[in-house]
Amino acid sequence: MQERILETADRLFYGQGIRAVGVDTIAAEIGISKRTLYNHFASKDDLIVAYLSRRLKPAPPSERPPVEQILGSFERLERTIGTGGGTGVFRGCPFVNAVAELKEPTHAANKIALAFKEQRRKWFRALLVQLGVADPETLSMQLLLLIDGAIAAAIVRGDPKVATAARQAAAVLLQAAGVKVPKKLRSA
Known part of the structure; x- marks a missing residue:
């Protein structure tokens, strides 16, 4: 029950x-x-x-190369936006929605939302460490901001392709950090 x-x-x-x-x-x-x-x-x-x-579940382990995992998260986001996360209509991040709706800084939902965002940032950071990036802290936060920005843009625009634009921006950031990004992963 x-x-x-x-x-x-x-x-x-x-x-x-x-x-x-x-x-x-x-x-x-x-x-x-x-x-x-x-x-x-x-x-x-x-x-x-x-x-x-x-809903607070760690990303499953993967044998794929780190750069593929990072950019793959943007591809998954595009699919989620396009299918509404299985609900038919995409309503954004349930964690951000809860914090925005409840408007209670001390509510336990805020701690869970922060834990989710930190979990995702640390996942990016661990992959960036594997790639030998000089500043994985900053780049992991930048990637998280790209994800969050794509989610917000998708709600406003109703277009899952914003995640493609975010993935392309992520590829640029990775390249600027010295990561070799295969051409097939850079383009739409």
């Missing part, structure tokens, strides 16, 4: 917004009472934390 609640909350929170969806809606969607929902999650805040924690 807990997994059904989380799946439903994930779909509704991402699709309609955390503030717009009440526990009544989630319970009704599943066909359970609010009491049953509260037996699994003591409050809506607990459900929000569980929803975001469920």
Whole structure:
């Protein structure tokens, strides 16, 4: 039951917004009472934390070369934008959305959102270290900003190709840092 609640909350929170969806809606969607929902999650805040924690997954290990993994993350983003992340409509980053909607700096959602962003930055950093980049800290943050910028642009423009432009910018940054980027990875 807990997994059904989380799946439903994930779909509704991402699709309609955390503030717009009440526990009544989630319970009704599943066909359970609010009491049953509260037996699994003591409050809506607990459900929000569980929803975001469920999405906080480390990138799976890969044997692909680091430069392919880095630029591949932009290609995955383009696919996610194009398919709406499996929901049909792309609504951006669920972590950023939660922070923006809740507007509570001390809410546990903020810590989870920061953990997600740091996890992604550290993933970039580890790959950049493998590539021998002189300043992996700065470049990992720049790559993260390209991802976040592509997400924001996709929401405004409704065009998954913004991720292609971000990937091309990432390739330029990598080359400027001395990384050999194969020609096939540089172009669209």
